[in-house]
Each structure stands twice: as C-alpha cells, then as structure tokens.
Amino acid sequence: MTRLLCIGECMLELAPAEAPETFRAGFAGDTFNTAWYARRLAPAGLEVAYMTAVGQDTVSERLEVFTRAAGIVPDFIRRPDRTLGLYMIELTEGERSFAYWRGQSAARTLADDLDDLPGIGPGDMVYLSGITLAILPEAGRARLLAALDRARAEGVRVAFDPNLRPRLWPSADVMRAVVMEGARRADIALPSFDDEATWFGDSDIAATADRYATAGARMIAVKDGPRPVLLRTPDGAAWVAPRPVDQIVDSTAAGDAFNAGFLIGLEAGLPPTEAVQQGCDIAAKVVARRGALADI
Numbered sequence: 001m002t003r004l005l006c007i008g009e010c011m012l013e014l015a016p017a018e019a020p021e022t023f024r025a026g027f028a029g030d031t032f033n034t035a036w037y038a039r040r041l042a043p044a045g046l047e048v049a050y051m052t053a054v055g056q057d058t059v060s061e062r063l064e065v066f067t068r069a070a071g072i073v074p075d076f077i078r079r080p081d082r083t084l085g086l087y088m089i090e091l092t093e094g095e096r097s098f099a100y101w102r103g104q105s106a107a108r109t110l111a112d113d114l115d116d117l118p119g120i121g122p123g124d125m126v127y128l129s130g131i132t133l134a135i136l137p138e139a140g141r142a143r144l145l146a147a148l149d150r151a152r153a154e155g156v157r158v159a160f161d162p163n164l165r166p167r168l169w170p171s172a173d174v175m176r177a178v179v180m181e182g183a184r185r186a187d188i189a190l191p192s193f194d195d196e197a198t199w200f201g202d203s204d205i206a207a208t209a210d211r212y213a214t215a216g217a218r219m220i221a222v223k224d225g226p227r228p229v230l231l232r233t234p235d236g237a238a239w240v241a242p243r244p245v246d247q248i249v250d251s252t253a254a255g256d257a258f259n260a261g262f263l264i265g266l267e268a269g270l271p272p273t274e275a276v277q278q279g280c281d282i283a284a285k286v287v288a289r290r291g292a293l294a295d296i
C-alpha cells in the first residue's frame with residue numbers, strides 16, 4: 001500500500017489536566033487518532049492521509065497546521081461555513097467518558113458531494129469507523145458507502161472499527177443497521193467486545209468475531225480492554241494477551257491506537273498475531289497519558 005486514507009471527524013479536545021477543573025485543549029477524533037499513531041509507526045514511503053470537512057475559521061486552520069505538522073496529509077475536501085466539533089473527556093479512575101458539542105460540526109458535511117475517495121488506488125487502504133457513519137446525514141452516508149464499494153471494486157481494502165456511540169445515533173436500531181452496512185464493506189474489522197456485547201447482545205467474544213466474519217470481513221481483531229484479543233483470520237483463530245499495564249491514567253484512544261499498531265504491523269509484513277501484539281503495546285503507552293494523542 002502507498003496510501004492509508006482515514007476518514008472521519010477530528011474535534012477540538014478538552015482533556016483533564018493535573019489541576020482540578022482545568023483542561024488542556026488539543027485535537028482528536030477516533031479515526032484521526034488512528035491516523036496519528038499510524039503516521040508514527042509507518043515507514044516514510046507510506047502516506048497517511050486524513051479526509052474530513054473543516055470550516056474556514058481560525059481553529060479549522062489550526063487543525064490543518066497541526067495535521068501537516070504531524071506528517072499527515074490533510075484531505076480536507078470541504079470547507080463549509082461551520083466550525084469543528086468539540087468534546088470533553090471525563091475520567092473516573094482512568095476510564096473515559098465523553099461529552100460532545102458536535103451537532104453542527106463541519107465534518108458532518110464531509111460526504112455531501114462526495115464522488116470518489118481522493119488519491120487511492122489498488123492495494124491502498126481506507127480506514128473508517130462507526131462514528132464516521134454516525135455523524136453523516138443519510139444521503140452523505142449513502143454516498144460514502146457507494147464510494148467505498150467503488151474503491152473496493154478497484155482493489156482498495158477497507159478497515160472498519162464499529163466504535164459504537166449510541167448517543168450519536170437516532171436509535172440503537174439505526175446504529176446496529178448502519179454499522180453492519182459498514183461492516184459489509186470491511187475487509188478488516190476491529191470491534192471492541194464490551195460495546196458489541198452491550199449493543200448487539202453477543203454472548204461471548206467469539207460471537208462478535210462470527211458476526212463480523214458473516215458480514216464479510218476476512219480479518220477480525222476483537223479488542224477486550226486488558227483481556228486477550230481474539231484474532232480471526234482465514235487460517236483460524238488465535239488469542240493474544242496484552243502485556244500487563246501498571247496504571248491506566250486515561251483510556252481515551254486505546255482502541256484507536258491499537259488499530260494503528262495492528263494495521264501498520266500487518267502492512268509491515270508481521271504475522272497477524274505479532275501485529276496484534278504491536279497494537280496492544282501502543283495502546284499500553286497511550287493509556288499511561290492524558291488525552292487521545294500521546295507522543296509515543
């Protein structure tokens with residue numbers, strides 16, 4: 001692959017600082033976080049690009065500068081008269097939850113007039129998540145799914161993290177239906193068991209892997225927090241246990257960082273179980289720091 005194209009929303013992030021009731025501003029968003037860690041891990045010859053829509057205001061310009069400085073190519077394909085979404089991380093003993101202000105964000109328009117995905121060809125990879133699909137209006141979603149179909153027909157592979165966020169969807173039924181529409185375009189699926197069990201009722205981690213395999217994914221890594229990852233490939237299933245982590249400061253972006261480590265590991269030709277281990281190792285570094293983007 002020569003290009004990894006990540007698609008979604010990058011927001012302004014407020015992450016808890018050391019002093020109580022103080023927050024540090026940054027930029028983050030699940031697919032952007034994956035692009036960030038992928039850039040750090042990928043060989044120089046692999047271009048990591050981020051496709052989204054931003055506004056025309058100063059904070060949107062700052063995101064573009066930040067993206068370039070991180071070595072990520074900004075495919076900011078629309079610049080409507082809107083601004084970035086905002087989210088705040090709330091921590092309870094290291095476990096994160098989020099408050100969002102993103103209902104009118106520029107990123108929601110990213111597929112409004114989308115035709116083909118920018119700059120990708122046979123052998124390249126597109127990465128998106130359930131959040132990417134959740135923020136789009138129905139017409140935008142249909143355009144993005146159609147663009148994925150065309151790209152796949154030309155030999156582009158799709159990696160997909162369902163990243164279930166029920167608050168971003170009109171109902172749990174719509175979330176389940178659209179997420180599985182996304183999953184049907186995925187060559188690689190990267191679900192998290194706790195969310196999948198809650199929202200799809202999977203009885204165990206193998207049931208999650210089965211559901212994404214039935215949808216069509218050939219390679220599936222089911223994350224389960226600090227517990228072993230279930231890897232399923234056409235050759236069979238394997239468990240990979242993450243190395244123990246001393247202290248979890250902030251679990252934000254653990255899954256996103258895992259995805260970057262895994263995908264870049266596969267690309268580098270690691271055996272899939274070692275790619276999983278690389279994903280776990282990066283996630284372990286990320287949870288030891290506050291905020292989504294850690295300078296690993």
Ligand SMILES: O=C(O)C(=O)C[C@H](O)[C@H](O)COP(=O)(O)O
Binds near residue numbers: 029252
């Ligand atoms: O919720 C969203 O829309 C965001 O993009 C904010 C966060 O940066 C990611 O959600 C973190 O993702 P996890 O790896 O699941 O912790």
